[in-house]
Amino acid sequence: MKMPVLYSFPLSANGYRARLVLDFLGVSFESRTIDLSKGEHVGPDFLKINPLGQVPVFVDGDLVVSDSHAIAAYVADRYRGPAAEGIWPSAPTERARITKWMFFDAVELHFGIGIARNHHAFGVASDIGSAEKRALKALSVIEERLQTSDWLELDRVTLADLCCYPLVSVADEAKIDLSRYPAVGQWVARIERLSIPPRPSLAAYRKALQRATP
Ligand SMILES: N[C@@H](CCC(=O)N[C@@H](CS)C(=O)NCC(=O)O)C(=O)O
Incomplete structure (x- = not known):
């Protein structure tokens, strides 16, 4: 195959x-x-x-x-x-709770942190004020949720966490200060204790390019 x-x-x-x-x-x-x-x-x-x-x-x-x-x-x-089954259970009610966060990522985090990162890290022109406002609002929603739970849904890591983590993990490249969101910071650390590949990093990518250039 x-x-x-x-x-x-x-x-x-x-x-x-x-x-x-x-x-x-x-x-x-x-x-x-x-x-x-x-x-x-x-x-x-x-x-x-x-x-x-x-x-x-x-x-x-x-x-x-x-x-x-x-x-x-x-x-x-x-x-x-x-x-x-752990990250994507079959029960429709559990799936609905997880799917909600996947769309939250695709819309709120993308048009917030994603657009702000494209602007600051890659020089893509955008309405940075509105992207930052959206990013902060989305992070406040995640922060509030994580104040009473270790994970976004259920009692374990699910696709809700794995889908929202990538953009939150690059907030620094979007010039967004995560220290204002302590529960989010703890959640990021919790995810990074799992066996996962390193997050995308512009600095690491540039270094790798330099090493590859003779
Ligand atoms: N909703 C899509 C978004 C994909 C997306 O925007 N990809 C970017 C890279 S991060 C891209 O290919 N951009 C090139 C372009 O849109 O011209 C997803 O979650 O995969």
Whole structure:
């Protein structure tokens, strides 16, 4: 059977989300880099895979899944076992509680922290005031939730946490100070104690590029 392929870019928080879930579940996959800085995401070959020109994309046989949240849900259904049941339980009520946070990430954290990070770290022009306002509001909601619970839903780590963590983890690159959100900081540390790949980091990426340049 052919190994599934994840198309991604090391600095992409969305790509990281897909990789995080795949690694958490111990799924073997081939990793292919689409270099956004070189415009490979809008090249004809990649546009055939995702006409939106975005990473990540997960290709499993004939199936092509774009969007990190869709990939997370798919792999947790496809590679069923105790770990997948833990992070993505079958009960509709539990799924609804988790899905709510996956959409919260895709909308509130993306248009808040994600846009602010693109602005500050990658120089993408945007309405930074409105992105920052949205980011702070979303972090306040997470902070309030985590004041009475270790995890966003249920009594353990789930896709709710694994999907919201990537953008929260790069808040520094969005020039957002997490020290104002102590419960969020403790939750980040709790997730980082799990066996997960390191978060995307512009500084680490630049260092790696320097090392690779003769
Ligand atoms: N909702 C999508 C968003 C994907 C996305 O915005 N990917 C960015 C990289 S982090 C991208 O490919 N941007 C290139 C572009 O939109 O031109 C997801 O969760 O995967």
